[in-house]
Amino acid sequence: MTEIREFRVAVDEADVDELLLRLARTRWTDQVPGAGSRYGDDVADVRAVARYWAEDFDWRAVEARLNSFPQFLTEVDGTGVHFLHVRSDNPRALPLLLLHGWPGSVVEFLDVVGHLRDEFHLVVPSLPGFGFSGPTRDTGWHSGRMARAFAELMARLGYARYGVHGNDAGSVIGLEVGRIDPGHVAGVHVTQIFSVPGGDPAELEGLTPEEHRRLGVLRHFQESLSGFAQLQRARPQNVAFALADSPAGQLAWTMQLMGEPAVSRDFLLANVAIYWFTGTAGSSARLYYEDAHREDTPAGPTTFPLGVAIFRDDFQTIRRFAERDHHNIVHWSEFGTGGHYSGHDSPELLAGDIKVFFAKM
Template sequence: MSEIRPFRIEIPQADLDDLHARLALTRFTHEIAGADQGVTVERVKRLVGYWRDGYDWRAQEARLNAYPQFTTEIDGQNIHFLHVRSGNPDALPLILTHGWPGSVVEYLAAVEPLSRHFHLVIPSLPGFGFSGPTTELGWNNLRIAAAWAELMARLGYERYGAVGNDAGSMISPELGRVAPEHVVGVHVTQLFSFPSGDPAEFADLSEEEQAGLAVLDWFWKEKGAFNVLHSQQPQTLAHAIADSPAGLLGWLVQLFDEDLDDDFVLTNAAIYWFTGTAGSALRLYWENARAEQPKQPTTAPTALAMSEGDFASIRRFAERDHHGIVSWKTLDAPAHGHYTAHTATEALTSDIRAFFDGLR
């Protein structure tokens, strides 16, 4: 068994100096006023200016280092994770999984409230951040779920819950599939189930379901280009975003809500930049596009806690793919957007706690 090694983030000052120099030399692109063609020059200029002259990486580094961190090798891949034990030795462990363009930073605000009741394991996805680039093919959702099962076993956890957002909302149900005797429940913020194409699925859609389909249709037509590019040619894009911090920002912030605070956005971007994983993280889409899809639904007890302004999950499609759904809700306002662990921490963590308390 591979050893578990303590880890501390210590970005060399030379890397910060190099970043500052690159930001100072940014060549901004041209745009036509009034045309919605993607992330605006104004937004990128503002973020670049703050990243160069106001943002404090060392403060964010210290915030991350305030929590115990470790690395271990699983299935040939380095895996980085935060491991925060609850003051209650009998607490249920949870493994919390982020997505793209996020990182473990997604869950930092949730650590304190959740660790009162749960032991927390928060890994960086293979190919993301401090887990480093993936070094071989095959790291799709199912393989990551199997790695998470091994990680939890290596930590001595026999029974645990799985929590996820974005890619984590796909990996966490898969963890319930690969380790059903260990996963007591799955809590996610999206259930990515889509129409199969069978006309019968559309026969009696409610107004709410029709509205949800309209949101999905708009998203894929107007903002789905990243998914296509990542799934088809991630390496082509990687050259640009691995070399230009402004280019990296421009690509990432298409999926960072406008109302997110700049420190959250830049800390996620900085992690990709300093670890050299801006390109390797994109491979997850390429891998999943080529992975064999499970033929059977998941059965672990599952809770969905979505929010307005995010992916609109549709229950009839979700129940086709997940037979264990026991809780389905939209978090109350002001919960909004894609990163509720950060922006609506109390609402989301309260729902996580209530769900797992109900299972126990």
Template sequence: MSSHITPFRVEIPQAALDDLQTRLDLARFTDEVSDAYGVSVSRVRRLAEYWRNGYDWRAWEARLNAYPQFTTDIDGQRIHFLHVRAAREDALPLILTHGWPGSIVEFLDVIEPLSEDFHLVIPSLPGFGFSGPTTEGGWGTVRTAQAWAELMERLGYDRYGAVGNDAGSMVSPEIGRIAPSNVVGVHVTQIFSFPSGDPAEFVDMTEEEQAAMGVLQRFWEEMGAFNTLHSQQPQTLAHALADSPVGLLGWNAQLFDHDLDDDFVLTNVALYWLTGTAGSSIRMYYENAKAAPLPAEPTTTPIGLASAKGDFESIRRFAERDHKNIAQWHTYDTGGHYAAHIAPGVYADDVRAFFSGLLQG
């Protein structure tokens, strides 16, 4: 298999943008009794109207193209990535992994501060964005982590850190498990460790831990439908997402908080639409649901958490069961699920402090 790395630029054909404009012009909106049933019609209408008459894809395309981008084939799949090198040749490389419904756009605001101290590799997940639709099944967390380890080796990096948000918070620890001699540390915004069902795990839970459990329970009871559908029948939903930009907007907007700016939301949604990856991206949930369980042994690579209030609330007693080397645990009042975008300074400082501590230690 070729290990060739090809320079890449984002160049969406004007015909694709014209087609998008036509579909937005002809959009049909559903009825609504109240917004208690999910993403509101008023929000989708407002975002769709801005997408039609104000949003500038070409400006965001230029912003992406301000950074070096490349593609390479790994394990039969095209992989797209940004590669921004620090001025210092001996800087530690980091591989930053996004999630769904995010994209590489999650990390644009931290490229400048982080590239002062680190070489940055920011890939599009297989089946997401410019990595293109997946060409076969099996692209879940573990296979992606294996591909990322291969990517870093292909780039000549034999010692690096793994950073992630959302799905990236699942992929990054697995890179450490797959390549423990190469990964110096793992920095994530969520540690997805859940109760095993053993009653002993709930003994002496603090009020804070009980509150976090309540947040988790409410999320799955009130917001977990997307995960169930993606895990069971992603193709059934994919037909609608591939045909309607407003449908895609409504579906993906459920996990874009209201405090996010419209340009950030629309750029992420537009990236899925313009690359035809709405359907292939959600297949990752199916692949993970059908995959063999992750190894029962805890990870040993140093891991650091930078969580934000209002996002998934990691519970340390469960995290310590799954990760034996928790080197940093921070919770911030700001940031939300997309901390690298909402609070880039706080996020970049936490990443820098984590890896600096490891290197100095």
């Protein structure tokens, strides 16, 4: 099952009509007066975005934009893999695999394609179990298995040497691609390194004030914003029932990590709508469970060439912890702007950093 066939996004009008009907019939939860976002997303905020989704958001424009890029579908290791494949006119172009995370999609990279295609052949897949790749049909789809699937995809496309860029879960998977396919991977560029203190107080000695601030950001995330990950690591099917049945629920579940003003309303809803129309809320959430329960978690530091780009309002990576787990960091950039979705909010900066890193290779 190695056939690669052309693909176009084409959501049935009946499915769009059903979405609008479900939004109109949403049974909204209550909220303590004056609580704001203390207990989670403010009901008024979610209702406002849901109203925009129903009345002003243009899904067909998202479809048209996706369909302006060459898209394909194939099967790898028993599951569907959807991907954009944008070839460069540059005869010296390096193939580059761009990996998104959760709750993102290929939409994360649409704004950066134009800034990269002069130097790279771009392969932008939907992760297995996410978006247009469709739900996975068996267990065990952890980051390592996804990495192996992408190494196979690049080989199937005829690319003997290629680079990788990852964001969010794509950063984790990208690092695994580098481990799994070192003979073909020129280097890996990521926007996060999920390396944290190990508990030894000596690790914190000599941290700068800025690094202590970053630890505070990490602590806040773990204490206040990581509930989604704990649930998806433990019982992803439980939340999947609600998300598969309620577009407002899918919206709120996504807004906890992808809300205004960090991203535009249209960017948020493009991602939410993809999860809704493809029915992949549950299969995408299973990635957290599979990673938490896998038996072949990689051990030891990575040694392939690694580049890191840190954006101001993103998950805070501290270099000394990153270098503990990755022994060949050859490029490190820190920007005073941008957020977790730098491909959307800072595409020129991200593209420029990717180019600088791979020029070193």
